[in-house]
Amino acid sequence: MERPFEGHFVVGGSGLYVTTECLGRTFASRTPNFALTIGLPRVGTNLDLVPAEIRERISEPAVPSKELVPPEWAYGPVDDTERMDEEHISPVWGGVMDDGRARTVYPESARESAVVYRCRFHTTLTAPSPGQQFDALAEEFLKELDDWWARFTSWVGILTRQDFVGLGGYPGGMTRSYPLVTWSVGTSGQRVDRQWRYYAPPHKSPMSKLQLRELEACVTAAGRNPPPPEWLFIRDARSLLQAGQARRAVLDAGTAAELAMTTLIDKYLDDTQVTDPGVRTAFGRFNNLVAKQEVLKFLRCGLLPERTRPDLIDLRNTAIHGRGRAGSGWEEVTLPQAQTAVEIATAIVEAAHPLASLLAQST
16 A cells, blocks of 8 residues: 655754755655655745735835745645744745845845755655554654764765864854853943954864755766765865864774775775785775875875875874874864865875766766
């Protein structure tokens, strides 16, 4: 017996940042055992949250709402109460920075930008009979949907640097987590100079919003395979940078680079058709970053970034041991150093697993 199964969920993190061309669309994928459709919310048509008669009394024009509304459903709300509850659920469905009618948008990069906080899902469950068996299938599907979403957001995080994992907590404590309200006191003893203040984190890794073609590629990839571990470590290193955790970011960057170097050595042996078990075992004995770098310098000269040793490998050792090769005391790892190390590691991982090729294999 086939029955549709539909609903919506919170995307997590700080939201899914997309271009407005992605809104209102559906995207087909699948979990291991179920076909899956993901739907994004739409730009609403009931744009003013203030009733028209109130606007008329205060002689103000209508002000467009920038909130998104639910997507198209296969099976919509049964009455107005359910529809209103769905539209005004918390957190809301998302928002747009520009609904297409603004002459000026600042910053200009915000034009055609949207953030999505909720998504729709739809599938069909086939149960021998209604009741408990259907409920068990629904639970199985939701577990697979959770795994699918983890894979999808991993691909998105790698491709755009959007942070869905939030490693390291908030950067720099509460003064850098949310805007603060501050004030002073005037001569009358009353509050003055009340302000909203925001202090940017010490390091902010630039992210990009998903283009439609990128969203389609990530949806398809999530239905097939998770990203290689090397790319997941790069994702985690970027998340740690966002939180100002320089030392931890370097450790993950070093792990990503070491795994990628192993892959590059194995690829060289495969490409040159080295099948002798003894030779392959000998190469396997080069089991640390320094040794793997030296092997690759010999096998594939010029492949690794020029400053891999000082700016990644030596820094990773400093992060592990608390001191560099020439140091005698505790050495801190700075955010600029960590940023450079993550960039070098990313280049090595890209050489081992080109991201464009990984996503192209999924389209």
